Amino acid sequence: MSVAPPSQQQARIPFYRDTRIIAVLLQIIFLFVVVGFIWFLYSNMMAGLRRSNLLPNYSFLSQPAGFPISESPIPYDPGRTYGYAFIIGVLNTLRVSVIGVVLATILGVIIGISRLSSNWLLRSVATGYVELVRNIPLLLQLFFWMIMSQAFPRIQDSINLGGLLYLHNRGVTLTWMREGSSxxxxxxxxxxxxxxxxxxxxxxxxxxxxxxxxxxxxxxxxxxxxxxxxxxxxxxxxxxGTWPLALDIPELQRFSFQGGITITTNFAALIMGLVIYTAVYIGEIVRSGIQAVNKGQREAARALGLTPGQTLRLVIFPQALRIMIPPMTSQYLNLTKNSSLAVAIGFPDLFSVAGTTLNQTGQTVPVMLIVMLSYLSVSLVTSLLMNWYNKRIQLVER
CATH class of the missing domain: 1.10.287 (Helix Hairpins)
Structure with a gap:
């Protein structure tokens, strides 16, 4: 005996009660609301800029900047364009970020391992460092290091460290390498x-x-x-008969040093503040990563006769690295973005150059867009490299 199929009248659900159709309609409505809100904001912004005769354009990038930049990794003079000045700002930001990431990683690893040391004094010093530094705002620390750098004597009375390094209130002058004829x-x-x-x-x-x-x-x-x-x-x-590279030893002249390289107080204070502050969080990441490794790994290494140092270097740390990389990526990005605080102590990074350009040209929107895209590009490249490395060290199951 066959069962009669249900009628189409009973099987069909009204569209206003069909959850699939309702979900699609709600998404479409939400999309229209978001687009309309963005268009409303954009229209108001453009209307205000039009009334102020400040419509966005990028023609100012080809005009002479007319302002000096105290530190530049490549030659610069005020006759250069605003676009060239932005390049200087990006290079200064990259220089701070790369040096800061390297030094903060080294210091952070030392702090993280020290926090797990069996030596009470070393463990206590590392714990005190972490609790002290992470509870003081970064901007306040930058001001502190800037003030401390000004406490050194004037350049004529520099502190001489072996004739290779001099400390003074203009920064640190040290011996550097110079190119030879070969x-x-x-x-x-x-x-x-x-x-x-x-x-x-x-x-x-x-x-x-x-x-x-x-x-x-x-x-x-x-x-x-x-x-x-x-x-x-x-x-x-x-x-x-000549070395390809030779030491360029600084010599004190009447008003400044001749030879070597001088690291300014602004740059030194910025690096010190960023490294000491970021190393705290990297150290905590290292500590938690090491503690996350199974205790049986340590026992197996001890059974094989490995020393504590060999156990950490060959067994524990490589496994902890797989846990540490993702949160360390976030700290590297934070250090790069925190470098914008350099404007508070007078270091000419990207944000400082952008601020001067904005004041001179009045092109608020284009300047801010350039700054945001620059930081976004640096952050995306950093994330890409760290994610690639994280994928390389992950365990591959067969």
Whole structure:
């Protein structure tokens, strides 16, 4: 006996009661509301700028800037354009970010490991450092380091540290490397060494894959590249009579130092503040990452006869690194964005250059868009690199 199918009248659900249709309609309505709100804000902004005769345009980027920049990694003078000044600001921000990330990572790893030390004094000092620094605002710390840098004597009475480093109220002057007459030829040797290192690295990786065995190729490749560069360095010294690189020792003249390199107080205070502040959070990430590794890993390493140092370096830290990378990425991004506080202590980073440009041109919207896109680009590149490294070190299940 067959069962009669339900009628279409009973099977069909009215569209106003169909949850699928309602969900789509609500999303469409929400999209229209958001677009309408953005258009409302944009129309009001453009109307206000039109009344003030300040319609956005980027023609000012090709006009002479007319203002000096105290620190620049590349040549600059006030006759350069606003666009060139923005490039200087971006380079200064990148310089602070890269140096700050490297130093903060080193200090943070030391602090994180010290927090887990069995030595009571070392553990207490690290804990006190963390509790003190993270409870003081970063801007206040930058002011503190700026004031401390001004406490050094004037340049004529600089504190001499072995004739290679001088401390004074204008910054730190230290010995640096200068190019010799054979530096260009040495670059060829460096290129040959780099190529040889790449070839060795690829060959070793192929060998490991064929043998289906783990192995380390990068240290040997770097050693080969450094060895070729060192051989070229010595050969050029013997053949030309001059070193490709030589020490440029600073000498005190009447009003300033001649030779070497001078790190200004603004730059030094900014680096000190960012590194000391960010290292606290990196240290906590390192500590929690190490503690997250299974206790059985330590017991297995101890059973194999490894020392505590070997256990940390060979067993615990590589596994903790997989946990630490994602939150450390956030701290690297925070350090880059916090570098905008440099405007408070007079360092000419991107935000400082943008502020001067905005005051002179009145082009608020274009200048702010350039600043936001610059920080966004740096943050996205940093995230991309860290995510790539995080993917490289993840465990691959077979």
């Amino acid at each position: 530096f260009g030829a040495w670059l060829i040797w460096i290129g040959i060494g780099g190529l040889a290192g790449v070839i060795l690295y690829i060959a070793r990786r192929i060998q490991f894959v064929r043998r289906d065995r783990p192995g380390v190729a990068l240290p040997w490749a770097l050693l080969l590249a450094a060895g070729v560069a060192l051989v070229g360095f010595i050969i050029l010294r013997i053949s030309s």
